[in-house]
Amino acid sequence: MDTFVVVGGDAAGMSAASKAKRDDPSLDVVVFERGEWVSYGACGLPYYVKGEIQSLEELVSVTPEQFREERDIDLRTGHDVVDIDTDEQTVTATHADGETVQPYDRLLVATGAAAVEPPIEGLDREGVYTLGSMSDGNDLREYVARARAEGDLEQPDEGPACQYLKSCAGPVGVVGGGYIGVEMVEALAANSFEVHLFQRGERILKPFGPDIADTVLEHIRDQGVVVHLDAAVTELAGGDTVGAVVTEAERVPVDMALVGTGVRPRTALAEAAGVECGETGAIATDSYRETNVPDVYAAGDCAEATHVVTGDPAYVPLALTANRHGRAVGATVAGTPTEGGGVAGTAAVKSFDVEASRTGLFPEAAEAAGFDPISRTITTKSRAGYYPEGGKIDVTLVADRGTGRVLGGGLVSAYGEGAVHRSHALVGAVTEGVTVDELANYDLAYAPPFNTTWDPVLTAAKVLGGDR
Numbered sequence: 001m002d003t004f005v006v007v008g009g010d011a012a013g014m015s016a017a018s019k020a021k022r023d024d025p026s027l028d029v030v031v032f033e034r035g036e037w038v039s040y041g042a043c044g045l046p047y048y049v050k051g052e053i054q055s056l057e058e059l060v061s062v063t064p065e066q067f068r069e070e071r072d073i074d075l076r077t078g079h080d081v082v083d084i085d086t087d088e089q090t091v092t093a094t095h096a097d098g099e100t101v102q103p104y105d106r107l108l109v110a111t112g113a114a115a116v117e118p119p120i121e122g123l124d125r126e127g128v129y130t131l132g133s134m135s136d137g138n139d140l141r142e143y144v145a146r147a148r149a150e151g152d153l154e155q156p157d158e159g160p161a162c163q164y165l166k167s168c169a170g171p172v173g174v175v176g177g178g179y180i181g182v183e184m185v186e187a188l189a190a191n192s193f194e195v196h197l198f199q200r201g202e203r204i205l206k207p208f209g210p211d212i213a214d215t216v217l218e219h220i221r222d223q224g225v226v227v228h229l230d231a232a233v234t235e236l237a238g239g240d241t242v243g244a245v246v247t248e249a250e251r252v253p254v255d256m257a258l259v260g261t262g263v264r265p266r267t268a269l270a271e272a273a274g275v276e277c278g279e280t281g282a283i284a285t286d287s288y289r290e291t292n293v294p295d296v297y298a299a300g301d302c303a304e305a306t307h308v309v310t311g312d313p314a315y316v317p318l319a320l321t322a323n324r325h326g327r328a329v330g331a332t333v334a335g336t337p338t339e340g341g342g343v344a345g346t347a348a349v350k351s352f353d354v355e356a357s358r359t360g361l362f363p364e365a366a367e368a369a370g371f372d373p374i375s376r377t378i379t380t381k382s383r384a385g386y387y388p389e390g391g392k393i394d395v396t397l398v399a400d401r402g403t404g405r406v407l408g409g410g411l412v413s414a415y416g417e418g419a420v421h422r423s424h425a426l427v428g429a430v431t432e433g434v435t436v437d438e439l440a441n442y443d444l445a446y447a448p449p450f451n452t453t454w455d456p457v458l459t460a461a462k463v464l465g466g467d468r
């Protein structure tokens, strides 16, 4: 009986294990996970901290017992894999009772990503949090509950977040204006904290392009979040406990700081075994996710993928890719070689009542990839003008001037006008490499409650087509 061993029991790892066992029940599938949680949705953690989701268990899609009893997967939680021997084809895991050496025929490294530790003094102070794991989510939720219980929530407060909710605790600082930072300012403001967001550069949400990012920025400022731009944080100052966020320009008192400055692929275990990383710093694989070491695969946040526009390696650590590539590896080891497909860098974010999506290449990246990009952002009605509901929606579209090929774009809207779901046509266009004129002729669905006759994406394509 062949043994398929998986290191890492979340999106990529459990997708692979489940698919392999389903397609080939004769496979012996062994999963090592160093923590106690498997198959959890870290993406839901901001909403758990916010209080919209009541228990961490709700974020788990399949429990360890279900994997073991219903899917016949040998899942070993509390097992930290510390060594891979590619000559002997074994992995060594440490656990409460000692050490296990497990032989494999095929191995998947699905070790995910870890939070970047930025060069900021005071990261080890009490009251400094990150949000990468279930236990991080638990710690933050406990902090929120404690602060609310101890807090001055009855006192009327003039702090800015009080425009969003009537009373305030805190202040608290969020360091990093990426998607986790932007989601977390909502979660904290909704719990009555006065929230300060610190962003090193001049814009939050850089991958979404300036127009979309500025719309999101305006919205979260309107909700009372104090956004500090061009504010590289140098220190989280205080005694044992954090007391202030320090930038070159100012010192802002805080009771708590959440640091969300990005992630880096967890590659050390694989690299020590001779597995090579690519230029992005993540594990390099072929299109079947096999690494340079035969029978060793890598998928998810620890690995590279191929960008659908450039054809180059890209590092886009997001959930769908982890699930898709994990599943593809599972199918491959079960006997059906399966490519997991490329990535377009598609992403979505919501903060308060604003939502945004992006896909493909924006001008800077397009130029770096050798295109001659043109870009336009249009603002249109989101639904038929005469329909009683609706608002506006912004669409950014990027194309190559010479060929007209759609390279990327994004949408932003507020109050339920559906930017994210409307972006799927754009993802199709970017992935298939169609031109703006071809996109403008897409036969998209239309009815007054949903959009305008020319859907906003089609209008953007017409306008950009005219600009060429």
Ligand SMILES: Cc1cc2nc3c(=O)[nH]c(=O)nc-3n(C[C@H](O)[C@H](O)[C@H](O)COP(=O)(O)OP(=O)(O)OC[C@H]3O[C@@H](n4cnc5c(N)ncnc54)[C@H](O)[C@@H]3O)c2cc1C
Pocket (backbone or CB within 6 Å): 007, 008, 009, 010, 011, 012, 013, 032, 033, 034, 035, 037, 041, 042, 043, 044, 045, 046, 079, 080, 081, 082, 110, 111, 112, 113, 131, 132, 133, 180, 266, 269, 299, 300, 301, 302, 317, 318, 319, 320, 322, 348
């Ligand atoms: C707060 C938050 C919000 C997010 N929101 C979104 C979102 O809205 N949309 C989106 O697409 N993505 C989102 N993501 C990213 C998404 O969660 C990841 O892309 C996805 O979880 C990656 O899955 P993975 O299996 O590759 O890695 P992980 O989920 O990181 O899992 C890796 C697992 O490997 C285990 N492990 C590591 N090393 C070892 C070892 N040596 N031995 C044993 N086990 C080991 C770890 O404990 C971990 O459980 C979010 C992430 C966070 C933290």
